[in-house]
Amino acid sequence: MPELPEVEKYKRYVDYYALNQKIRTVTIRNTKILQNISKHKFESILLDQQFIETRRIGKYLFLRLSDDNWLVFHFGMTGNIYYFKNLKQEPNHSRLLIRFTNNNYLSYDCQRLFGFVRLIKNLNKYRFQIQLGSDALFISKKEFLQKIDKRTAKVKSVLMNQHFLSGIGNIYADEICFQTRIHPAQPINKISTKKIDELYNTISTVLNTAIYYQADFSKYPKEYIIPHRKKNGNCPLNKKHDLKTIKISGRTTYYCPIHQKKINKRK
DNA sequence: GTAATTGTTCATGT
DNA sequence: CACATGAACAATTA
Numbered sequence: 001m002p003e004l005p006e007v008e009k010y011k012r013y014v015d016y017y018a019l020n021q022k023i024r025t026v027t028i029r030n031t032k033i034l035q036n037i038s039k040h041k042f043e044s045i046l047l048d049q050q051f052i053e054t055r056r057i058g059k060y061l062f063l064r065l066s067d068d069n070w071l072v073f074h075f076g077m078t079g080n081i082y083y084f085k086n087l088k089q090e091p092n093h094s095r096l097l098i099r100f101t102n103n104n105y106l107s108y109d110c111q112r113l114f115g116f117v118r119l120i121k122n123l124n125k126y127r128f129q130i131q132l133g134s135d136a137l138f139i140s141k142k143e144f145l146q147k148i149d150k151r152t153a154k155v156k157s158v159l160m161n162q163h164f165l166s167g168i169g170n171i172y173a174d175e176i177c178f179q180t181r182i183h184p185a186q187p188i189n190k191i192s193t194k195k196i197d198e199l200y201n202t203i204s205t206v207l208n209t210a211i212y213y214q215a216d217f218s219k220y221p222k223e224y225i226i227p228h229r230k231k232n233g234n235c236p237l238n239k240k241h242d243l244k245t246i247k248i249s250g251r252t253t254y255y256c257p258i259h260q261k262k263i264n265k266r267k
Numbered sequence: 268g269t270a271a272t273t274g275t276t277c278a279t280g281t
Numbered sequence: 282c283a284c285a286t287g288a289a290c291a292a293t294t295a
Contacts, residue, residue: 114290
């Protein structure tokens with residue numbers, strides 16, 4: 001699930017349930033989620049600390065610890081976070097289990113193990129190291145336009161490039177293209193100034209809408225393409241028209257061939 | 268059995 | 282360097 005709206009949901013969930021509680025035990029159930037640190041060391045660093053603040057940038061979630069180090073979560077394709085009272089409620093693919101002194105638990109669940117957790121000292125330094133672009137919800141129009149300048153890649157590839165701006169993945173890139181009525185394979189430098197303006201505005205509209213509905217696809221506006229992104233899906237604007245699929249950046253892309261046509265205007 | 272899956276990185280080629 | 286593509290990572294489902 002985890003693109004920007006899902007990770008924002010996790011952030012608010014942690015804010016609500018798991019802040020300011022002392023950590024009593026830490027269990028790494030699968031060491032594949034660790035990077036450059038031993039299970040033992042990771043567990044002992046967290047012990048007796050609390051989470052005192054959270055931050056989300058793009059698809060990353062950062063939890064600040066009492067000692068001012070940060071616990072970083074990346075959710076890969078299948079990561080999630082659960083807080084619960086009874087160990088029986090531990091999810092099936094729990095990879096990190098934290099037990100607080102109030103006897104409640106926080107679990108990082110990650111079926112496909114593409115996600116990871118790690119500890120860092122300096123958030124800005126880490127952000128620079130991994131070349132994480134500005135958050136898609138907070139990038140200024142000025143920076144957006146500057147970064148687009150001279151780029152020739154397909155608009156969807158640009159949207160999904162986390163070095164360019166962070167938080168948008170395969171699903172929401174399709175929605176943003178659809179709502180802007182731009183063909184996802186349109187080279188970004190061949191989009192009119194007016195459409196680029198629309199694109200910029202649509203990014204935050206779509207992401208904020210998704211956050212508002214807590215990333216529950218079934219609640220999205222009826223003109224959204226996301227619930228129709230499946231085999232034999234049709235255009236929510238005109239159900240006669242089948243959606244088409246193509247591959248962009250290796251990802252299956254759904255779009256409506258009637259409402260999203262390639263254009264060839266120069267800037 | 269085959270293909271696909273909300274992500275990222277690396278190798279390779281243009 | 283910009284960009285596209287495919288493979289790899291792993292688990293599960295249609």
